[in-house]
Amino acid sequence: MTEPKKPDAPAATGRANKHARDGKSNPTIYDIAKVAGVNPSTVSRALSKPGRVSAKTQKLIEDAAAELNYQVNPFARALPTGRTNTFGLIVADITNPTFFDIIRGAETTATLRDYTLVLAESAESAVTELTAARRLMATVDGLILASPRTDDDNIRALARDKPVVVINREVEGVPCVVPDVNKGIGEAVRSLAANGHTKVAFVAGPPQSWMSARRWEGVRAACEWSRLEAVRLDSTKPTVDGGRQVARDVRASGVTAVLTYNDLLAIGLMQELQAAGIVVPDQISIVGFDDIFGADFTTPPLTTVRSPLGECGSGAATLLLDLLHGMGEPAGTLRVETELVLRGSSGRLLPAG
Amino acid sequence: MTEPKKPDAPAATGRANKHARDGKSNPTIYDIAKVAGVNPSTVSRALSKPGRVSAKTQKLIEDAAAELNYQVNPFARALPTGRTNTFGLIVADITNPTFFDIIRGAETTATLRDYTLVLAESAESAVTELTAARRLMATVDGLILASPRTDDDNIRALARDKPVVVINREVEGVPCVVPDVNKGIGEAVRSLAANGHTKVAFVAGPPQSWMSARRWEGVRAACEWSRLEAVRLDSTKPTVDGGRQVARDVRASGVTAVLTYNDLLAIGLMQELQAAGIVVPDQISIVGFDDIFGADFTTPPLTTVRSPLGECGSGAATLLLDLLHGMGEPAGTLRVETELVLRGSSGRLLPAG
DNA sequence: CAATAAATGGCAACCGGTTGACAAATGGGG
DNA sequence: CCCCATTTGTCAACCGGTTGCCATTTATTG
Structure with missing residues (x-):
């Protein structure tokens, strides 16, 4: 006795009332299909597979879509295709x-x-x-x-x-x-060498940072090439604050020029050194990395190896x-x-x- | 010889092979249902409606889910529910x-x-x-x-x-x-008044900016209260560059203090004025808005009305x-x-x- | 003009989770 | 021990596009 109640009246609607619009939710390809007088799948093709349907039908469908202000439902599309x-x-x-x-x-x-x-x-x-x-x-x-x-x-x-x-x-x-850090680093180090510096420090970034390692390598190699002495200092974190903290080590190292892992460190370092009465660049030169927003806000503005971020x-x-x-x-x-x-x-x- | 044709032996699998896993795509609630020996909808309920299924079944399903490393498919969920x-x-x-x-x-x-x-x-x-x-x-x-x-x-x-x-x-x-700009603006204007300024300018932001209008209102009101003269200047765009460009107007206006719609304008303005040999704050005071990153990089560091962004x-x-x-x-x-x-x-x- | 190839549109089965309706199981009370 | 109220689980119909397959229509060509 399974007689399942027969939810849809057989004669009333030609199509099932499955995709009936109640005017509340967004229009679907079924609505477009109805307006354009074609099959939903044709609508789908017209809208996503250019050239799959005739120009005539295409226009018909596009007009209907425009009229209904149709927008695809990204989820419905993503579900079968996986594309989002x-x-x-x-x-x-x-x-x-x-x-x-x-x-x-x-x-x-x-x-x-x-x-x-x-x-x-x-x-x-x-x-x-x-x-x-x-x-x-x-x-x-x-x-x-x-x-x-x-x-x-x-x-x-x-x-x-x-x-x-x-x-x-x-x-x-x-x-x-x-x-590719080498070009910029080469220019930076040569510029320092030309200005009479003989010993420079590199303030490193986070130990896990691949880029920090590359930059230190680059600095070391360029210094060797220009016959400068290079020392490596560690920072606690790659921020302005980290830069302030490393100022002690920089002064202790006796260098006259510093390259830092990034601009934030350079800015913090410069702030701290200036606060201690050291004149940049007369007494010490500072070079950052990246040329971030704000690198030219400082006084003096920061020399830096720009990465085209x-x-x-x-x-x-x-x-x-x-x-x-x-x-x-x-x-x-x-x-x-x-x-x-x-x-x-x-x-x-x-x-x- | 296990007869590799015949995708579904009639007797072997009770359920149709509809949701058969080929091991490639991600596990679904149907897989969990199979492992846990319950209906997929029960899995759905267990996973999203706490308390709807018995603790025993819940555990069964959670274990199966964990075992299969299940993750809901957000699109499948979003499609019927609309929640994302x-x-x-x-x-x-x-x-x-x-x-x-x-x-x-x-x-x-x-x-x-x-x-x-x-x-x-x-x-x-x-x-x-x-x-x-x-x-x-x-x-x-x-x-x-x-x-x-x-x-x-x-x-x-x-x-x-x-x-x-x-x-x-x-x-x-x-x-x-x-x-609420009034508190900060009040403090700023009172500070300027206390320092002997009598005429201040406000450099406005984009014309459509609601916030720019509020700030100008606030400045005007505060100035009135402190008996300062306030003038309004327009900027081309709310950026450092816009600040540089407005410097001419600022000088022409004859004010001794400026508030700008935002910090970027203030920074650009300060750069341009300093480039022209004007000393900040000795000859002109500058106050920004927002206290953005880098507002303290400048020399002198920027006074600003901080918004807790x-x-x-x-x-x-x-x-x-x-x-x-x-x-x-x-x-x-x-x-x-x-x-x-x-x-x-x-x-x-x-x-x- | 018939035969064949190509273009086009329609049908229906998906994708994977959700949920209303209902049946089965469980428990409590009289 | 039976009846009724609850819990718990099942069924099946969605959500809205996509796409393989097939039937038709249209264009091409001998």
Whole structure:
């Protein structure tokens, strides 16, 4: 006796009332189909597969869609296809201006190519980063990791799942965007040498930072080439505060010029030295890295080795999007140039007054 | 010989092979159901409706889920429910540091409450903003607009669709988070008056900016109260560059103190004045707004009326999330305090040398 | 003009979780 | 021991596009 009640009256509506619009929710392809007098699947094709339907039908459908003010439901699309037109960007610290331009570069490229950017922060922690990455993975088509703290293996594991692009670090087998530090560092060190400096310090960044290691290598090599003595100092954290803290060590080291892992350290260091009555650049030259927002706010404005951060962001996004659109498997490293931005914080050493 | 053709032997599998796992894609509730020996809908209930199933079944299902390393498919969930555990944040300009802290505040709160933040930029354009807002609306549960350029009606229209919270502007009928400028402005103007200034200028921001209008009102009122003369100058854009450009007008106006719509204008203005040989604050005092990152990098460091931007971001997110979780319809305005941060760029006027 | 190839539109089965309606099991009271 | 009120689990119909397959229509060509 299963007689299931017969929910729909047989004669009343030709089509089942399955996709009846009550005027409340958004229009669907079924509504368009009804208006245009075609099958829903034809609507779907017209809207997503250019050239699959005749120009006539196409127009019919587009008009109906425009009339109803139709917008695709991204979830309904994502469910069967897995495509979301979305990608994630994970940065170590949202308030670190280094990432501002990266974010903007990525966002601009995303919007330009009709993608949406999802942003997450790892708070400089490897585990938070991995958690965030895993969480995002479920909802995006691909992922950009900016200065990741996670180890190479985990990054490769993520990359096996969906396309991943890394900024500011090289990971074997994963496409990367990396500023080539050597040119900028070479210019910086030669400039210091030309101004009579003979001993320079490099203030390093976080120990896990791949980029910090590269910069120190670059500085050491360039100094060797220019016959300068180079010493390496450690910082507690790559921030303005960290820069202030390292000032003691800098003074103790007896150098006349300092390169720091990033601009924040340079700014903090300069503030602390000036507070101690040391004149920059007359008594000590300071050179930062990245040319972040605000690097020219200081007095004297900061000399720095510029990384084209916006370019890194948009380059990474482009790489990722190309990857998503089937452009094979480049997996190479995109290298962008660095250059010295000579401002007031570096220069000739004045004879001690 | 296990007969590799015959995809489904009639007797072998009780259920149809509809939700058979091929080991490639992610596990679904159907897999869990099979492992736990219950119906898929029971799994769904166990995982989303606490208390709906018996503790015994609950445990069974949770174990199976853990074993299979199950993660819900957000799209499959979003499709029938409309819930996405995601909200959008639209800012006028990603590289404007004013928004950094707002973004961070919102992001932190989002993550804390298990939401994902989607970021979009309007490039200071009302139409881009509306486009971005409409686009995001489809994929998020709610929206935060930071310093929107769109007009009130459009914002209310958005708010009819899904919960919307506005930062840095008041829109009737829409919940807002607004720094109350009067306290900070009062402190600033009194400080200027106490230092002997008699005529001050306010450099305004974008004409559509609600906040710029409030600040000018506040400045005018405070000046009146302190019996100072106040003049209003216009800027071309609310950036460092805009600040440089307005320097001419500032000098021509004959004031001895300037408040600017934001810190970027103040910084640009100060740079330009200093480049012209004017000493800050001896010859002119400068006061910014917001206390953005880098406001203390300048020499002299910038005096500014601080808005608790991080608090705005997290406050807006909290408001939105509460709204989403059914806490009625507060729709009120959350006011946060501003305060004067006295640094070196303002002070006593020195007699002209 | 018939035969064949290509373009086009329709049908229906998905994607994976949610939820209303209902049946079965469980428990409590008389 | 039976009846009724609750809990717990099951069924099946969604949500809204996508896409393989097939039937038709239209264009091409001998």
